[in-house]
Amino acid sequence: MAIEIEKLTKRYRKCQRSDRPAVDALDLNVKKGEVFGFLGPNGAGKSTVIKILMDFIRPSSGTASINGTPSSNPEGRRKIGYLPENPFFYDHLTAEEVLSFGGKANYMKGRHLTQCIDELLSRLKLSHAKKQRLRTYSKGMVQRTGLALALIHNPEICILDEPMSGLDPLGRRLVADLIMDMRRNGQTVFFSSHILSDIERVCDRVGILNRGRLLFCGDLKKNISANQSLEDFFVQLIEKDERKFDG
Amino acid sequence: MDKIWLLSKVTYKEGVRNRILLGIVFIAVIFSAFNLVFSQMFAHDLSKVSVDLGLSTVSLAGLAIIFFMGINLLARDFEKRTIYMVLARPMARWQYVLGKYFGLALMVGTAVAILGIVVAGGVKLSMIMAPQHIPANYSWKIFILAICFNYLGLMTLTAMAQLFTCLTNSSFIALLVTACSYFIGQNVELVRKGFLEEGDVNPAYYHLIKIVTWIFPNLQAFDMKTAAGYGLVLEPLALLWTAIYAICYIGIILMLTILVFQRRELS
Numbered sequence: 001m002a003i004e005i006e007k008l009t010k011r012y013r014k015c016q017r018s019d020r021p022a023v024d025a026l027d028l029n030v031k032k033g034e035v036f037g038f039l040g041p042n043g044a045g046k047s048t049v050i051k052i053l054m055d056f057i058r059p060s061s062g063t064a065s066i067n068g069t070p071s072s073n074p075e076g077r078r079k080i081g082y083l084p085e086n087p088f089f090y091d092h093l094t095a096e097e098v099l100s101f102g103g104k105a106n107y108m109k110g111r112h113l114t115q116c117i118d119e120l121l122s123r124l125k126l127s128h129a130k131k132q133r134l135r136t137y138s139k140g141m142v143q144r145t146g147l148a149l150a151l152i153h154n155p156e157i158c159i160l161d162e163p164m165s166g167l168d169p170l171g172r173r174l175v176a177d178l179i180m181d182m183r184r185n186g187q188t189v190f191f192s193s194h195i196l197s198d199i200e201r202v203c204d205r206v207g208i209l210n211r212g213r214l215l216f217c218g219d220l221k222k223n224i225s226a227n228q229s230l231e232d233f234f235v236q237l238i239e240k241d242e243r244k245f246d247g
Numbered sequence: 248m249d250k251i252w253l254l255s256k257v258t259y260k261e262g263v264r265n266r267i268l269l270g271i272v273f274i275a276v277i278f279s280a281f282n283l284v285f286s287q288m289f290a291h292d293l294s295k296v297s298v299d300l301g302l303s304t305v306s307l308a309g310l311a312i313i314f315f316m317g318i319n320l321l322a323r324d325f326e327k328r329t330i331y332m333v334l335a336r337p338m339a340r341w342q343y344v345l346g347k348y349f350g351l352a353l354m355v356g357t358a359v360a361i362l363g364i365v366v367a368g369g370v371k372l373s374m375i376m377a378p379q380h381i382p383a384n385y386s387w388k389i390f391i392l393a394i395c396f397n398y399l400g401l402m403t404l405t406a407m408a409q410l411f412t413c414l415t416n417s418s419f420i421a422l423l424v425t426a427c428s429y430f431i432g433q434n435v436e437l438v439r440k441g442f443l444e445e446g447d448v449n450p451a452y453y454h455l456i457k458i459v460t461w462i463f464p465n466l467q468a469f470d471m472k473t474a475a476g477y478g479l480v481l482e483p484l485a486l487l488w489t490a491i492y493a494i495c496y497i498g499i500i501l502m503l504t505i506l507v508f509q510r511r512e513l514s
Contacts, residue, residue, distance in 0.1 A: 012514070048514075054335055056513040074339045082335035088327040090257065092264035098332070101257050105250060105336035133264075149332065 001068075002157050002188040003030035003053065008062035010048050010212075021060070022048045024212040030190055030205075032156075035183050037199040038192040040209035041238055046192040047085060049209075050161050053190075054082055066157060078106060081155035085162040085192075087146030091135035095126055095145045098134065099152050106153035120148045124174065139166045147175065158182060160191035164198055176202050200230045208234060210241045250338050251346040258320065258350025263357060267316050275308040275362050279369040286373045293380035295476035297373040301366035302393055302472045308362050309355060309401040310429070314422055317351050318408050322418030330513060341505045344409070348501060351405050356398060363394040384478035392481065393471035399493040400469030404429055406500040407464075413507045432466035435459060464496050 005028040011021045023045040030036045040046050051057045052064050055071045069076030089098050096117060103113040121127045124144040134142065143166045150158060163179075164172045172195070179202045182189050193199055199206060200220065208216040215237050216223070224233050262268060279301065286297040324330040324347075333343055367390065374381050407428050411421040439460050442448050448456075468489050474481055 051514060054331070056331065056334065058512065074337050076337075077335060078337045080335070082331070084328060084331045084335075086328075087332070088329045089332055090261040090329060092261050093257065097257070097260065101253060102332075102336065104253050105333075105338055150335075 001029050002032045002034075002066065003028070003036075003190055004063075004065045004068075005029070005049070005053075006063050008049070008052065008064055009060045010045070010052060010057065011060045021212050023052070023059075025062070026209075026212070026214055028207055028214060028217065030188060032188055033183070033186045034204040035179060035189040035202055036191070037203035037206040038190060038209065039194075039196070039199060039206055039234060040192075044209040045212040046209055047161055048212075050159055050190075050192065053159060054080075079156040081150035081153065081158045083146045083150040083158075083160040083163055085165060087142060087149075089134045089142070089145065089149075092133055094131050094133055095121060095137075095148070096130045098145060099148055102149045102152045108153055116152060116154075120152060123178075124148050140168060140171050143167055144171065144174070147178070151178070155187065157188040157190065160189065162193055163191055164193055164195050172198060196230045196234060206230075208237055210238050211245065213241075215241055250336075250342045251349060254333060254338070254343065254346025255350040255353060258347055259353040259357075262316060262320055262350065262354035265316060267319075268312060268354070268358060271308050271311045271315070272358055272361060275304050276365050278304045278308075279362075279365050282366075282369045283373055283376075287376065292476075293377045294370070294374055294382060294385060297370045298390065298476040299472050301370050302390075302397065302475060305359060305362045305366055305394060306397050306401075306470075309359055309397065310404070312355055312358050313351075313401060313405055313408055314426065317355070317405055318412060318418055318422050318425065320351065321347060321409055321412040322421060325412070325416065325513070326418065328513075334513070340508050344413075344501065344505045344508050348406065348409055348504075351409075352402055355401055355405060359394065359398045359401065363391075382476075382478040384480070386478050389471070389478060389481060390475045392486070393475040396469040396471050396486075396489065399490065400466050403464045403466065403469075403493055403496055403500075404432070406497045406504070410500050410504045410507065413504050413511060428463060429466065431459065431463045434467075435463050436465050436467040465492075468492065 005026055008023055008026040009021050010023040026049065038046050038049070048057065052059050053066060053071050054077070055074070058072070064071040066076050066080060099117045099120065100113065103116065108116065117130075118127070121130050124147060126141060126144055126148065129137065129141065134145065137145065143163075147160075147163060150160065163175050167175060176198055179189050179191070183202075183204075203220065205217065205219050207214055220230060224230060282297060282300040282304065286293055286300060289296045324333075330343070334340070367387070370390070404425065408421060408425040411424045412418065415421050415424070438456060442452060442456050471481070473479065
């Protein structure tokens with residue numbers, strides 16, 4: 001398994017009074033080489049799960065591991081590429097310097113690294129701005145730089161938090177194509193998104209989260225009828241759960 | 248070690264390219280020019296005034312860099328989440344703390360070195376203009392030592408600023424607490440001498456002051472303006488102990504920062 005999550009629960013201190021965990025006993029497995037879409041309304045707990053996988057926050061209980069290594073082990077992140085939601089970088093660095101930092105931190109060196117930086121920047125249509133400081137970049141350019149940073153070391157597993165946010169239709173197409181390429185290369189992609197059409201286009205399986213609980217996990221083609229869209233399926237599922245929750 | 252150096256370089260680049268740093272250095276250069284004019288207004292100890300003003304300029308500019316840039320650079324990582332870019336790599340949290348600290352140390356060191364050269368130029372010029380006021384034992388070695396110990400004091404404060412930034416979510420609170428620590432650190436020796444050596448002190452006060460002197464660094468120990476101004480002889484052993492004191496204090500504070508940061512949630 002590329003990603004294994006077992007009985008994962010996360011309670012934030014501010015939520016303790018309401019007694020509702022942000023993530024509630026979540027069990028989830030993502031197989032190697034698959035593109036997994038992580039869906040849910042705002043506040044469902046998607047970003048919390050991703051942050052636990054990256055060890056930015058610690059679970060209250062349960063475990064999360066990537067490639068069999070616990071998420072708390074920094075060396076486990078060697079083969080992971082991560083794109084945060086709304087990425088921010090050091091303003092006074094250039095895209096080339098940021099990617100060089102990312103590559104070197106992942107044990108890349110010399111000419112191979114320079115070549116990878118040039119290729120990736122060209123692929124993400126950022127070559128013209130590679131020597132420009134990031135403070136001069138538009139939102140879409142920053143997002144693409146974030147994606148380049150996530151992919152610079154050719155990771156086995158990509159964890160992307162809202163990779164399409166802030167991108168115009170061309171940028172979204174570019175990201176979708178990149179994800180398809182990763183699938184062809186046998187890389188695992190775990191990404192969260194609100195844009196259901198993109199999920200439908202690129203994902204092998206999806207997980208739908210609401211109030212920190214997994215409502216659905218499986219293959220879209222097998223579970224959605226031909227005349228039903230993912231949006232209908234998603235809305236029905238969430239509404240049903242909300243009704244159950246409200247009593 | 249490679250990763251610490253890698254992050255230090257990034258932090259250093261981000262710091263030195265910031266216009267605030269240029270602004271602070273520029274103001275300090277103007278202060279040095281002003282020093283030339285101001286010191287000529289004194290009839291006595293002209294060199295002492297010049298050295299005093301020069302070293303104070305370095306010290307003040309160093310403080311401004313830590314308060315307005317260092318804390319900002321550290322806090323931005325949490326506020327803007329730039330820290331994700333670093334910790335998403337196979338980099339342990341202790342490496343992050345040390346990488347950031349050494350990056351800031353390089354940045355402050357570069358600024359102090361530039362200012363030191365500018366200030367030394369100003370002092371030299373004022374000495375050329377009034378050679379009769381140069382103290383008999385004046386030594387440039389002591390002047391350089393004074394700048395080095397000033398830098399050690401600034402590094403102690405930087406370590407404290409990093410700890411406070413890790414403890415709080417707000418750069419403003421970190422700035423406030425660091426500034427308070429600086430003022431306590433500057434006066435702790437004075438208070439200790441005033442109260443504890445007097446003997447007739449309320450026991451509660453006595454213990455409180457003793458605790459404060461143990462917790463806060465004695466930043467006055469790094470101030471060698473008087474020795475540099477008058478060319479007083481400095482005891483090598485005392486200098487060595489002061490340097491060891493700074494290194495130990497910085498080491499303890501960095502360890503505390505790592506402990507705090509290991510537990511911190513970056514949500």
